[in-house]
Amino acid sequence: MAEALLEIESLTKRFGGVVASDTISLALFRGELHALIGPNGAGKTTLIGQLTGEIKPDSGRIRFDAYDVTALPVHRRSQLGLARSFQIASLFPEFTALDNVALAVQAHAGHSFRFWRAARREPELREPARDALARVGLVHRAEVRVTDLSHGERRQLEIAMALATRPRMLLLDEPMAGMGPEESARLVETLRQLKGTLTILLVEHDMDAVFALADRITVMVYGRIIASDDPAAIRADAAVREAYLGEQDEVRDEGVHG
């Protein structure tokens, strides 16, 4: 039985009268690709925010590799190996794609109290950055400024940056939002190749991708988990269909690859 890399215990978060997270408990196993789905407003992004440390939970615990990280600040969690990509691309606009990823590499390459050497000419930073870009298929756009990248390319860059921090776990918040079919397919391929080497929590609305990649799927509605199981069981679950999948036209029993 694979051990849990991430354990979420009774996580609760309220915003005024809205319960964004209602005693959420979940365990993510090493090496799995775990999808988190649910209608908009279900609290998925809030959950990710609590996992990364941007949002403080009202109660509950988060354990990463058996280590309690609930009170740990954002940058420390990143240092422990927890990386995320943002739903709305959060990049460094005036810099090139390569600069962006190199910064992510730099964050995990010791301290940065180095005042003299030109960082843009350091192979220890540039080479791993190029590798990360290559993994997402963006290396040909390395010298392009972020402001000149397309929307889909920026989402890819998001992922490259997360990968460049050499994480043990990747939290992907709707990486395919707004992507066309080719870009989505390419991203699915990238994620498929990453499976096994990394643990991935994937929040997505694209059901084709979800059912193609996920080892397990958790369904959230109004801040609560209503089901958490392997894809076949989820597809068959009546409550899930009623709450969420029933609205999705793309999911058909026979048409999904996986």
Add this chain to the structure above:
Amino acid sequence: MSDWRKEWRNAWRKAWWRPRFVVNAALLILFALVPLYSALAGDPFAMTLFSRIVIMAIAALSLNLIMGFGGMVSFGHAAYLGIGGYAVGILAKEGIGSGFVQWPVAVAASAFYALVVGALSLRTRGVYFIMITLAFAQMVYYVASGLDRYGGDDGLTIYHRSQFGAFTLNNATVFYYLCFGVLLAGIYLVWRIVNSRFGLVIQGARSNEPRMRAIGFPTFRYRLACFVIAGALCGLAGALLANQTSFISPAMMHWTRSGDLIVMAVLGGMQAMFGPLIGATTFLLLEQALSHVTDYPDLVLGPLLLIVAIYVNGGIDGLLGGARRG
């Protein structure tokens, strides 16, 4: 931007004789030759004026490090000019005339105050940061005004410039070239810092701080370090200023002085190494020129600043083809 304009701008940027390069080089040559002009034309005032410009350029350079590259808009930077200046003045009054003591004290005191101010202020952002840095500068201003022994509101005359063993700064030409040398060294230093790992962290934090933390940078300590470096450099400028005017007073750190520094940095172009020099030169020469022409110079200067704020993106350096602010 339409195609032909984009091409024109690229050509403007890439030409070997590109305007930025020409202007920067011309400026350096001009400044290097000031003492010569002064001697030939029998105009010692020119050297005094340009010494002042150089010193303010150093101060603006230090501000630009945190403001232009770090995004930390400090409205209290003149405080470090004051602290540096007062260090020299106070030590001089107490009989310590050696530059070997005065100048390190000036730099250390400024660095220390920057450490305190930064530690408290850098947890705030935006307008709050601007206001709290202003408040801290006001505190120093009031303390200086209350120092009766050192002149209080009226200020204190410094009778002997800093001495370095047998070497004195009484010769105006020597002093001028010393200041110019400090400026050049400062520009080089800032250039190296900005492009180093440290500099990229600072720039990244300006660009998108939450993202920096998300990828694993503890941004606070880097920004604090940058703030301290800037304070220290400005303290050195303050020591130079005290020597140049042979006078210290709380007016050195009045908040309108901090405003002037911001103007110089923005005017010159905040993304450029030579921006502060261009800005200081333009601003101070303009001030001089206007006061010769009219009894009411601010009637022109004021609206000019407003126009620069509204229309000029990237300062003068931007106009010459440099990077524009986002």
Add this chain to the structure above:
Amino acid sequence: MLYFLEQFLNGIQLGMLLFLLAAGLTLIFGIMDLVNLAHGSLYMLGAYFAATFAAWTGSFVLGAVLAIAAALLAGMVLEVVAIRRLYGRNHLDHVLGTFGLLLFFNELVRLVWGPAGMTLSLPSEMLTAVQILPGLYYPAYRLVIIAATLAVALLLYVLVMRTRLGMLIRAGASNREMVGALGVNIKLLYTLVFGLGAALAGFAGLMQAPILTVQIGMGENILIPAFVVVVIGGIGSIRGAFVAALLVGVIDTIGRAFLPDLLHQYLSTNAADTLAPALSSMSIYLLMALVLVARPEGLFPAARR
């Protein structure tokens, strides 16, 4: 004890003046996201207008009314001509631009009214001292200031909480884009808000004129404490500005009154003489630093954007 009460009342009075300035500033920050260094200039113009109109009409009250109208007008004209071009820019551009305006207005006043400053005299009834408590006499005019500004604060409260304009203002303070999307004439709203801020500042300027000063640069001296009030109170919050203004006014006044004696009791004369003025002036900044450490967004921050 009576001395303490007298100083306390002076503190309240100062606080009320600060409130008038801070209310305008916080509205302009909160709704237009604009850092306005020229706010003190409008305060100065209010005083100069009042002195001029009072001299022309021979009546303090008439002069005051005309001055408020003039300040309102000046504010709106300034907004249309210059300020609105700064919206949406980063704060640095605001600082630069309004700093330029500050310099301009100081020079303009010097050109029009001369460098010497002016005086504004009060009608004789207001000059008497009123007995509020046995043994405590307080100048009638200072009471008028407190009463008048309280009335204005109340009017402001009614305006912001109970009128349609006020509702738009509150909405704008917490979500600018939304108000625009609702089809409201944003430009007009902004002009009115700026004008309102200018009128408040002008009113403060003219009210303090008889007891303090009418001179060039008077705006700068009160502008920074007004910013301190806004920061302590929380940007965008008028209630915060009110509470913070009273706090700052009282602490500053009591500090200046009692700190020197306190210091002399515990320190040598020299040290006390040196530290006293500095510490008294610093008290409000220390307060601000303390507040920001505990609550970086101020005491009553307006809703997050």
